[in-house]
Amino acid sequence: RAHDYCDHLAIRELGGKPLISYSIEEALKTELLDRVVFTTEDESVAKVAANYGVEIIMRPPELARGYAEKSVLFILDNLKKSNYQPDIVVVLHINSLFKKAEHITEAIHTLTIFDVDSVLSVCEDHKFHYQHDIYGLRPLFEKRQLRLDKEELYEENGAIYVSKREVITPESFLGKSIGHILMTGEESIRINSEYDYWLAGKIIERQNEKKGSDLSVTQGGSASENR
Numbered sequence: 001r002a003h004d005y006c007d008h009l010a011i012r013e014l015g016g017k018p019l020i021s022y023s024i025e026e027a028l029k030t031e032l033l034d035r036v037v038f039t040t041e042d043e044s045v046a047k048v049a050a051n052y053g054v055e056i057i058m059r060p061p062e063l064a065r066g067y068a069e070k071s072v073l074f075i076l077d078n079l080k081k082s083n084y085q086p087d088i089v090v091v092l093h094i095n096s097l098f099k100k101a102e103h104i105t106e107a108i109h110t111l112t113i114f115d116v117d118s119v120l121s122v123c124e125d126h127k128f129h130y131q132h133d134i135y136g137l138r139p140l141f142e143k144r145q146l147r148l149d150k151e152e153l154y155e156e157n158g159a160i161y162v163s164k165r166e167v168i169t170p171e172s173f174l175g176k177s178i179g180h181i182l183m184t185g186e187e188s189i190r191i192n193s194e195y196d197y198w199l200a201g202k203i204i205e206r207q208n209e210k211k212g213s214d215l216s217v218t219q220g221g222s223a224s225e226n227r
Helices: 002-007 020-029 043-050 068-080 101-114 194-225
Strands: 037-040 055-058 088-092 118-125 130-133 136-139 153-164 178-182
Touching: 020 043, 020 088, 020 101, 037 043, 037 068, 043 055, 055 068, 068 088, 088 101, 101 118, 101 153, 101 178, 153 178
Parallel strands: 037 055, 118 178
Antiparallel strands: 088 153, 118 153, 130 136
16 A cells, blocks of 8 residues: 555665655755654654754654644644744655755745635646446546646645644644645656656656756856866
8 A cells, every 4th residue: 555655665765865855855945944843653764854954753653544634733732832833834745755945935925925724736637537427437527628628627746735723623734725836747746656666766867867967068168168
């Protein structure tokens, strides 16, 4: 199962560093976040996370198998003991590693500018969908129209969740009014299987090759200008 797979994923290396580092580094880069907390029930995972300079709050093992809302409320209760009560809470899942600080910033701005209860990250869904009725499968839309001619569908990608503190309950992290930010399909990849892990590794390899190529071009240009 995806949940069981992710339990052993946190400190597995991808692109030369542990997977948890991707989310931690981008969270720490986000200037709108004044406190970044990493929670886990695993001491070995906590030790690796601490190497990246993030605050650690250990959670009870039973919360690892429960809904994320309960872990969030557990952390908020712990922070309240030190007289810290945030107005806005951001949740970043570690198996969505292609989110950037810019995405997190955009999500927070969307929440505050449009004054919604919550914001989540989504990607466009270009597939045709069907519903089951007494006659079998029925298209969700009456005609197989071109994508630009029909109402757009969005898929929750699980990368970023933002909510006002007062709307979070043990049953739901999201409030009634929900905004969104759009991410690409590649940015929306979540690692829930060995195939996802392999695919993410290939994307990172390609990104690193592009960075190397861009660096070579820049260095080459500088060298010729100095002659």
